[in-house]
Each structure stands twice: as structure tokens, then as C-alpha cells.
Amino acid sequence: MECIFCKIAKGESKSNLVYQDETAVAFPDINPKAPVHLLIIPRKHIESVADLAEDEEKLMGHLVSIANKLAQEQGISETGYRLVINCGPHGGQIVAHLHIHLLGGRQMGKLG
Numbered sequence: 001m002e003c004i005f006c007k008i009a010k011g012e013s014k015s016n017l018v019y020q021d022e023t024a025v026a027f028p029d030i031n032p033k034a035p036v037h038l039l040i041i042p043r044k045h046i047e048s049v050a051d052l053a054e055d056e057e058k059l060m061g062h063l064v065s066i067a068n069k070l071a072q073e074q075g076i077s078e079t080g081y082r083l084v085i086n087c088g089p090h091g092g093q094i095v096a097h098l099h100i101h102l103l104g105g106r107q108m109g110k111l112g
């Protein structure tokens with residue numbers, strides 16, 4: 001299964017990676033909703049957070065650690081930030097490759 005985020009992870013799309021390692025990459029959202037808006041994804045094509053296998057718990061923790069590191073790099077760890085994972089149609093998920101949104105640099109509204 002090849003999707004747009006698989007292509008970005010492989011460097012086949014022109015999106016510039018702000019982070020990469022063996023299992024994950026991060027890059028700017030093409031349509032940023034905040035001054036800082038990065039997407040953190042596993043290299044492996046996992047469709048959504050609902051499709052995470054039990055032995056992929058560590059991978060999920062790794063993605064959150066990367067988000068925290070990037071928040072520090074972007075200078076928003078003191079002011080705060082929001083991590084978002086959309087899942088399925090009601091969750092507002094558009095791209096069917098698991099991703100964490102890192103949003104910051106402005107005050108976020110209340111959820112709901």
C-alpha cells in the first residue's frame with residue numbers, strides 16, 4: 001500500500017523532512033493551521049491509530065517523543081502545544097496513514 005505519506009517518508013515527494021530516523025519521519029503540514037504545524041508519521045504504512053498492533057505500542061511512544069523534541073526545537077515547549085491524532089471519518093482523518101499533528105505558536109481553542 002503506497003500513499004502520499006509513504007512517498008514523503010521515502011523522499012519521493014518534495015516535502016522537506018524536519019526529522020528522520022529508521023522508523024519515523026516528520027515534515028511540515030502543507031496547509032498549516034498554526035504558526036508551527038508539523039506531522040510526525042511512522043515509515044510503516046499503518047492506516048490509523050485504530051490499526052496499531054499491540055507490539056506497536058513502542059512505536060507510538062517513539063512518535064510522541066519525536067513530537068516533544070520537535071516542540072523544543074521549534075521553541076514552543078514553554079508556551080505549550082497540542083498533539084492531535086484524527087481517526088476515521090468522524091475523527092476527521094483525511095490521509096489514511098497514521099500521523100500525529102504537532103500544533104503550536106498560538107493559543108488553541110477548547111475542544112468540541
Ligand code: 5GP
Pocket residue numbers: 004015027028029030031032039085086092093094095096
Ligand atoms: P488528517 O485530517 O488526516 O488528520 O490530516 C491530514 C493532514 O495532512 C492535513 O492537515 C493536510 O493539510 C496534510 N496533507 C495532506 N496532503 C499533504 C501533502 O501532500 N503534504 C503535506 N506536507 N501535508 C499534507
Ligand code: ZN
Pocket residue numbers: 001002003004005006007044045046096097
Ligand atoms: Zn502510507
